[in-house]
Structures are given as structure tokens and as C-alpha cells.
Amino acid sequence: MDYTPMSGSSNNIVPPMNESDHVPLLKARRDHTNLDRIEAGLRRARAAIKEAKQGNRTQDPDFVPIGPMYRDANAFHRSYLEMEKQFKIFVYGEGEPPVFHNGPCKSIYSTEGNFIYGIEMNNQFRTRDPEKAHVFFLPFSVAMLVRFVYVRDSHDFGPIKRTVIDYVNIISKKYPYWNRSLGADHFMLSCHDWGPEASRSTLHLYKNSIRVLCNANTSEGFNPAKDVSFPEINLRTGSIHGFLGGPSASHRPILAFFAGGLHGPVRPVLLEHWENKDEDLRVHRYLPKGVSYYDMMRKSKYCICPSGYEVASPRVVEAIYAGCVPVLISDHYVPPFSDVLNWKSFSVEVPVKDIPNLKKILMDISPRQYIRMQRRVVQVRRHFEVQYPPKRFDVFHMVLHSVWLRRMNVRVHNDVDLL
Structure with a gap:
């Protein structure tokens, strides 16, 4: 067998394939006609998306x-339908709950629990037959x-890493799927x-697997x-209601707003330069x-979303929910669904130095351009909404679509000797 990642930027719905870029895998010893059928279906999907x-x-x-x-609305739509x-x-x-098959649903980490619950209850995308699967989910909650x-x-971090190592060892011994791709058609999320630290527990999980983070x-x-940027959504009540x-x-009198620790x-x-120093920029450590x-988010044209200890912030989705144009302040953050969404059209990216x-x-930013951006925020909001049960094009399906794109960026071949 041979696992071949396709080269290219994540900004493309289907990156071009580089046939020379490959990783050797263990040789198959069983009939993989189902795998061949899966790969043939993915080839047809790639062709359909290129046509779109x-x-x-x-x-x-x-x-x-x-x-x-959208970077390419036609390609995204066809990819989603495929x-x-x-x-x-x-x-x-x-694995047993609460560490496996479970996760928080009413906290800053709520997207973990919501996705785990959503996929385990799903009848459309979940299969009970591993021979029919495109990807394999490792259902632990960090x-x-x-x-x-x-x-x-x-x-x-030793206890966490040992738990992940033990889990991968169990599924790799019980099933053939991890070993046949060295984890390349598997995904975890957190x-x-x-x-990221938990994913470093095993080399193949870190280097090969799809990490939804x-x-x-x-x-x-x-x-x-290879990896998927996971929206951080703080569902304090478990709902977006x-x-x-x-x-x-035209009814947002405040230029920009931020409040946070x-x-x-x-x-x-940010606080050194702007805390309580300008009536237009309402920047507070404490409200x-x-x-x-x-209410402040709803009154503001722009909502400032600086990184904390880590690059992600729930303020990004909170701003989108409130119809407030996000201002992303981070030098290393990849916003969610960036291979589909053109963030520059509905948000402002500001380097830390600026x-x-x-x-x-x-x-x-001209008033006309701001109005365009604000309307686009409202238009893309459906892709970040948490729905019960999940609805087409909502955040659950967009995360699935991001994993789907990464799976199309991998090919698993049969009957190739180890190099």
C-alpha cells in the first residue's frame, strides 16, 4: 500500500496532486476491493469539483x-453535495465515557462535546461498517x-499521552485501518x-492524521x-438561542469593542495602547x-478578537453571531473554513505589530466597504450556527466538510511494497 498526500495550499478546494510525494506503508494482506471503490468515488468527486x-x-x-x-462558491457547493x-x-x-464518546456541551470547549454527540447520533454520515468508511474518528475528548x-x-502531560497511546495501540491491533495508512485517514478533534500536545502522543497521529483543532x-x-481549524464556541447555556x-x-454607534482578561x-x-483611552475604541479589561x-457587541461596528494564551478565541464566533465585523489580532491563526471562506471579505486581520x-x-475602511463586510458577516453566520439536530451547511456540517476536503487530499493505494 501507499499513502500519497496531495500537495498544495489549503486555499484550494481540491489541491493538485503531486504523484512523487508519498509515504510508504505496511503491505496489504487482504482483499481491499472496498478501499479501491472508495478511492474511485473520491476520484469522481474531485473531477466533479474541478468541473464546478x-x-x-x-x-x-x-x-x-x-x-x-466564498473563495469559489461553485466548487464549494459541488464539494458539499459530493x-x-x-x-x-x-x-x-x-473506550468508555467520560473520557471517550463524551465531551463538554456547556463551556468554552462545547464544540468538542457537540461534535462527538452529533457524529455518534448521525445516521447520514456515520457508518457501522468500517469497510465503507472514508475516515475513522478517534472519539476521545481532550x-x-x-x-x-x-x-x-x-x-x-504523561497520563494524557499514555491514554492516547494506549487507545491507538488498541485500535491498531484490533483493526487493520490505522496501520494501512499510518493514521492518514483518521481524525481527532479538540x-x-x-x-496539539495530546496529538503529539504518537508520531503518526501528529504527522499524518487529520487534527481538528x-x-x-x-x-x-x-x-x-492536513489539519482543520475548529471554531471555538462558548455555549454557556448549551444553545445559541x-x-x-x-x-x-447603520445602527451601530460604536466603532470597535473589546472586553477581556x-x-x-x-x-x-492591546490594553496598553487602547484601554479607556478613546471613546471610539471601547477597550476594557473589565466591563x-x-x-x-x-449588547456592546451588537452596538459595535467592529469586534476586536485578540489571541489569548492560544490563538483561538470564542469572540470570533460571538462577533459573527452578533453581526459585528471580527477584527482578528494574531500572527499565526488559521481561521475556520479558510479553504472555503474568504475571511478578508468579512473580517479585518491586524498583525500584532499594528x-x-x-x-x-x-x-x-470606507463606510460603503464596512456595510458590505457587515452584510457578509450576516450571510456567513449560518456556517457557524450550532443546531439541534444539525442542519445543512451549519457548523457541524462545515467541520465535516473540512475533514472531507482533507480526506480528498489523501490517497491510499494497495499492493505497493515497502520502500
């Missing part, structure tokens, strides 16, 4: 993506590992800051061509008494 990139639009009774918010038609995920059944396995304040930090090994919506662009290297710089955080110029950067 040439302008052949597909009809859809529910939703047809269009506009500058995913709906054939994508299958096998969830390993080994947030639960930290809660139940990690010894608090020990600074010892919204906890320690997700909120902490999408390129300076710490996040690879956009009451958090969606806000005034139109002083942690990480970026926020101290004034009686002021509502969410924080002193923040007001000028925002003031230089």
Missing part, C-alpha cells in the same frame, strides 16, 4: 452559496482527558488548548493542508458595572 470550478453551477432547493465570502452523497465516517467503539486523567497543577496555530505545527442577531450596519502576549499590548457584553495603528486601520 469552471463555472458549472449546481441547483439546490435549500441553499446555494454565492458571493465574495460529501452529502458519499462521505462515510466510522467511529471506533472502544477536555475530558484534562479533567479526569491529568493531575491538576502537576504540569505532567477545542482544548492542549489538543481550535488551537490552529501555525507556529506550533498546525498544517492547514438569544445570541443571534443585531442591528443593521489580561492573559497571553497580545492582550497586554463597567451594568454594561452588557453582548495594534498602535488599530483605530487608523479601522477608520480607513
Whole structure:
């Protein structure tokens, strides 16, 4: 067998394939006609998406993506439809809750629990037959590992890593699928800051597998061509009810808003330059008494989303929910769904070094351009909404689509000798 990653940027729906780039795998000793069939289906999907990139639009009774918010709306739509038609995920059944098959659903790590629950309850994409699967899900929750396995304040990642190592050893001995691709058609996900560290437990999980991470930090090994940026959504009540919506662009009197704790290297710089220093930029370490955080977002044109200790921030999705244009301040963050969404069309990216110029950067955006950006924020919001049960094109399906794209960026071959 041979696992061949395709080269190319994650900015393309289907990156071009480099036939010379490959990793040797263990040789197959069984009939892999099902694998051949799966790979043939993926080839047809890639061909259909390339055809869509040439302008052949597909009809859809529910939703047809269009506009500058998308890098290539036609290709995205066709890719999404191909995913709906054939994508299958096998969830390993080994492991007991609460560390496995479970996750938080009412916290800053809620996307972990929501996705685990969503895929395990799903009848469209989940398959009970591993021979039909395109990808294999490792259903451990890093947030639960930290809660139940990690010894608090020990600074010892050993127990977490040993749990992940033991799990991979169990499924690799019981099933042939991990070994046949060295984990390349497997994925894990984590919204906890320690997700990347947990993935380093085994070399193949870190180097080959699809890692779905909120902490999408390129300076710490996040690879956009292989890994998936996972939206961080703080569901305090377990629901998005009451958090969606806000005034139109012309009814937002505040230029920009931020309120948050002083942690990480970026926020101290922001607060040093702008805390309580400008009526247009409402930057606070602590909100004034009686002021509502969410009301401030709804009154603001721009919502400042600086990195904390890690690059991801729940403020990005909170801003989108409120119809507030996100201002992303980070040097190494890959925003969610960047292979599909053109973030520059509905957000502002500010390097850390330009924080002193923040007001000028925002003031230089013309009123007409701001109105366009704000309307686009509202248009892309459906892709970040948490729905029960999940609905087409919502955040659950967009995460699945990101995994689907990465699986199409991998080929698993049969009957090739070890090199």
C-alpha cells in the first residue's frame, strides 16, 4: 500500500496532486476491493469539483452559496453535495465515557462535546461498517482527558499521552485501518488548548492524521493542508438561542469593542495602547458595572478578537453571531473554513505589530466597504450556527466538510511494497 498526500495550499478546494510525494506503508494482506471503490468515488468527486470550478453551477432547493465570502462558491457547493452523497465516517467503539464518546456541551470547549454527540447520533454520515468508511474518528475528548486523567497543577502531560497511546495501540491491533495508512485517514478533534500536545502522543497521529483543532496555530505545527481549524464556541447555556442577531450596519454607534482578561502576549499590548483611552475604541479589561457584553457587541461596528494564551478565541464566533465585523489580532491563526471562506471579505486581520495603528486601520475602511463586510458577516453566520439536530451547511456540517476536503487530499493505494 501507499499513502500519497496531495500537495498544495489549503486555499484550494481540491489541491493538485503531486504523484512523487508519498509515504510508504505496511503491505496489504487482504482483499481491499472496498478501499479501491472508495478511492474511485473520491476520484469522481474531485473531477466533479474541478468541473464546478469552471463555472458549472449546481441547483439546490435549500441553499446555494454565492458571493465574495466564498473563495469559489461553485466548487464549494459541488464539494458539499459530493460529501452529502458519499462521505462515510466510522467511529471506533472502544473506550468508555467520560473520557471517550463524551465531551463538554456547556463551556468554552462545547464544540468538542457537540461534535462527538452529533457524529455518534448521525445516521447520514456515520457508518457501522468500517469497510465503507472514508475516515475513522478517534472519539476521545481532550477536555475530558484534562479533567479526569491529568493531575491538576502537576504540569505532567504523561497520563494524557499514555491514554492516547494506549487507545491507538488498541485500535491498531484490533483493526487493520490505522496501520494501512499510518493514521492518514483518521481524525481527532479538540477545542482544548492542549489538543496539539495530546496529538503529539504518537508520531503518526501528529504527522499524518487529520487534527481538528481550535488551537490552529501555525507556529506550533498546525498544517492547514492536513489539519482543520475548529471554531471555538462558548455555549454557556448549551444553545445559541438569544445570541443571534443585531442591528443593521447603520445602527451601530460604536466603532470597535473589546472586553477581556489580561492573559497571553497580545492582550497586554492591546490594553496598553487602547484601554479607556478613546471613546471610539471601547477597550476594557473589565466591563463597567451594568454594561452588557453582548449588547456592546451588537452596538459595535467592529469586534476586536485578540489571541489569548492560544490563538483561538470564542469572540470570533460571538462577533459573527452578533453581526459585528471580527477584527482578528494574531500572527499565526488559521481561521475556520479558510479553504472555503474568504475571511478578508468579512473580517479585518491586524498583525500584532499594528495594534498602535488599530483605530487608523479601522477608520480607513470606507463606510460603503464596512456595510458590505457587515452584510457578509450576516450571510456567513449560518456556517457557524450550532443546531439541534444539525442542519445543512451549519457548523457541524462545515467541520465535516473540512475533514472531507482533507480526506480528498489523501490517497491510499494497495499492493505497493515497502520502500
